[in-house]
Amino acid sequence: MSRTWVVGDLHGCGEELAALLERLELRAGDRFLSCGDLFHRGPDPLGVVELLQGLSGRGVELGLVLGNHERVLLQRFGLAGEALDGSDGGRLGPEVEEIGPEDLRGDGRTPMENVPPARGPELLRFLEKRPYVLHGPLGGRHWILVHAGIVPGLPLERTRPAQLLRLRRLRELPGAPYWYEIYEGPNLVLFGHTPSEVPRTRHAGGHLVALGLDTGCVYGGRLSAWCLEEEELVQVEASRAWVS
Numbered sequence: 001m002s003r004t005w006v007v008g009d010l011h012g013c014g015e016e017l018a019a020l021l022e023r024l025e026l027r028a029g030d031r032f033l034s035c036g037d038l039f040h041r042g043p044d045p046l047g048v049v050e051l052l053q054g055l056s057g058r059g060v061e062l063g064l065v066l067g068n069h070e071r072v073l074l075q076r077f078g079l080a081g082e083a084l085d086g087s088d089g090g091r092l093g094p095e096v097e098e099i100g101p102e103d104l105r106g107d108g109r110t111p112m113e114n115v116p117p118a119r120g121p122e123l124l125r126f127l128e129k130r131p132y133v134l135h136g137p138l139g140g141r142h143w144i145l146v147h148a149g150i151v152p153g154l155p156l157e158r159t160r161p162a163q164l165l166r167l168r169r170l171r172e173l174p175g176a177p178y179w180y181e182i183y184e185g186p187n188l189v190l191f192g193h194t195p196s197e198v199p200r201t202r203h204a205g206g207h208l209v210a211l212g213l214d215t216g217c218v219y220g221g222r223l224s225a226w227c228l229e230e231e232e233l234v235q236v237e238a239s240r241a242w243v244s
Helices: 014-024 045-053 068-076 117-127 161-166
Strands: 004-007 031-034 061-064 134-138 141-145 188-191 200-204 207-212 222-227 232-237
Touching: 004 014, 014 045, 014 222, 014 232, 045 061, 045 117, 068 117, 068 161
Parallel strands: 004 031, 031 061, 141 188, 188 207
Antiparallel strands: 004 222, 134 141, 200 207, 222 232
């Protein structure tokens, strides 16, 4: 049986991604899905993209949703769309041969480290027309992958990219709970964006209905991946804290 693995925020942690992929022992027919924020903050964005690109040569299907850092980067070049499936996004012209470090910065001017200008266009082209949402069947219900979260009770088709990419707390509610704390399912939402020492979980109706997989690898935590079919969590320790 093929397996679907979902990984938390990578943030340029190429060494840890390589160790995770070795642990997962992916086979042809498996899927490897990322919740976004691939490149910014950490030391090795080029290593991340090379590892992800190399999956197809092993017969592994790669899927990813854009994170807030990717959207800001794409917006700077007029390539970010509004359609949730990414179909209205643009493509970088062939005349762009170099992109310097200032133009590779992400949300909040977050740097992308160690990328020579000649390799910058490669990273943007890797992100072109990527979706904000992925989903699929899961034992009579569905799994939904977004970067940050969903608005409980709001249909996905009416959700804006900014909500999917940035949502943490519901400030309009008393106590400003995290969105997943009031989410009742029935579908399983997988997300990143909000780091924690352990995966963030929410159960309702006898099911796991929300799972946050950003366990702060770039801050010295762990890189986490979850198998949808086997309900298995695999983690690797960060080799160090890359940012404080």
